[in-house]
Amino acid sequence: MFGDELFSRWLADLREQAPGIELFDAHTHIGQNDPDGFRCSAEELTATLTAAGARGVVFPMHEPDGYPAANDQVIADSRRSEGRLTAFCRLDPSAEPLAEAQRCLDAGAAGIKLHPRAEGFALDTPSMEPVFAMADERGLGVLVHAGRGIPALGEHAVKVCERHPGLRLILAHAGICDLAWIWKAAEELPNLFFDTAWWSASDLLALYTLVPPGNILFASDAPYSACSFAASLNLRYALQAGLSNDQLRIVFGGQLDRILAAEELIDAGPAPGPGGLDRDPLLDRVYTFLVAAIGQMFHGVEPAESLALTRLACEVGEDSPQAETCAAVVALVDLREEVLRTGQDTGRPERFVPGLALVVAAAALARTPGVPMPKLPRASSLRRGAPDDRGRAP
Missing domain, CATH: 3.20.20.140 (Metal-dependent hydrolases)
Structure with missing residues (x-):
């Protein structure tokens, strides 16, 4: 899957x-x-x-x-x-x-x-x-x-x-x-x-x-x-x-x-x-835009505007306490764009916009800043058998 x-x-x-x-x-x-x-x-x-x-x-x-x-x-x-x-x-x-x-x-x-x-x-x-x-x-x-x-x-x-x-x-x-x-x-x-x-x-x-x-x-x-x-x-x-x-x-x-x-x-x-629970107001903005995107994707609407607002909400500055979480969110949004270009997300009915799981995962990261952020791979490593940035292959 x-x-x-x-x-x-x-x-x-x-x-x-x-x-x-x-x-x-x-x-x-x-x-x-x-x-x-x-x-x-x-x-x-x-x-x-x-x-x-x-x-x-x-x-x-x-x-x-x-x-x-x-x-x-x-x-x-x-x-x-x-x-x-x-x-x-x-x-x-x-x-x-x-x-x-x-x-x-x-x-x-x-x-x-x-x-x-x-x-x-x-x-x-x-x-x-x-x-x-x-x-x-x-x-x-x-x-x-x-x-x-x-x-x-x-x-x-x-x-x-x-x-x-x-x-x-x-x-x-x-x-x-x-x-x-x-x-x-x-x-x-x-x-x-x-x-x-x-x-x-x-x-x-x-x-x-x-x-x-x-x-x-x-x-x-x-x-x-x-x-x-x-x-x-x-x-x-x-x-x-x-x-x-x-x-x-x-x-x-x-x-x-x-x-x-x-x-x-x-x-x-x-x-x-x-x-x-952590309801940091800056991360709450990120989460809100991601949820808006998820709702659009469930209904077959490409969420370009909502994800653009997500990116802007993540521009918190490299020295801010929210920087690591926001960087992980943006990395998943980037990964989702690569999935959209390459057609990797198959198997779902066509009524769903591709890459939905990645946006849901980004929303999860925005609500769990107290848990260490995952290491995110290059988009190409979503393909079966490709190694991630630590050189591991499934």
Whole structure:
């Protein structure tokens, strides 16, 4: 996937600040028929996980014709992966979900994925209650898409966790649909989790500072982002928030291992609070222009003006405390221009402007000045196999 080479080097450096982490990605996909245009094979997913030195939970992408065959494929791919992949089955509440869950669990699935928006249901749908009861009895993980456009998801999620304390409910995408208030519920619900499969630095920093670390699970959302990319940025956010090395090991794999084994969960202590966040006014300007650029890129608009303003905001002077961060941001903007010229960012649907990951990464750097800046390669080293400025090749 685009960025594996660059961000695997970032990740290698960050691992030195977080020794002992064993990456386990809670949110990845395989599929060829999703209407959103993304595609991912087991081989492609395995490659991005391998580049990050990670294992991953995997489930089907959206399948308009139903999930039994897709679930079988994911289970078979996981069985062949030599431990790299762990299968979750995806359920449609309108298609005998309890029977499909039991069939897949008997075949080797280790948990359940639900997508209320794609399948058009709410968590209080009557056909789901027997599934939740079964998951409670078995101590299963149930991962739920928690993006926008799902009314009452957070309220229903809290009630499910209260009724079924043995079930481990994972709200995907940092629970952004309800993060404004549901972070408070996590303090009282040890079986309510949030994965980090999301792009916004502000949302993820809120997650790491407000939610107890034992309730956070690292996730990439592959193929929507490369695993090394997500791991690098999330380690920066977690370090900026002030998580200890023991807490990092729990967030980035340790707790997920416990969930999948139906073992006693780890109490990693309280949330650190927002005291570790840095909102330098000059870096805040840089971040604001980068977020404007990201919004344009998501909608297919070339963000020339927003990135030009980013460059101007970075002209803080070589002797300023913000100089190193700003230099790294400008280097990524330069790298993105080279990607645009050479057409290296392939694999995304054409509705996205190329180089989006690099601008998201620049925004992450602007919000994490307390973490050492990465060494940035020449643009040509994004090509597979090319060495970076330290002479290393993937």
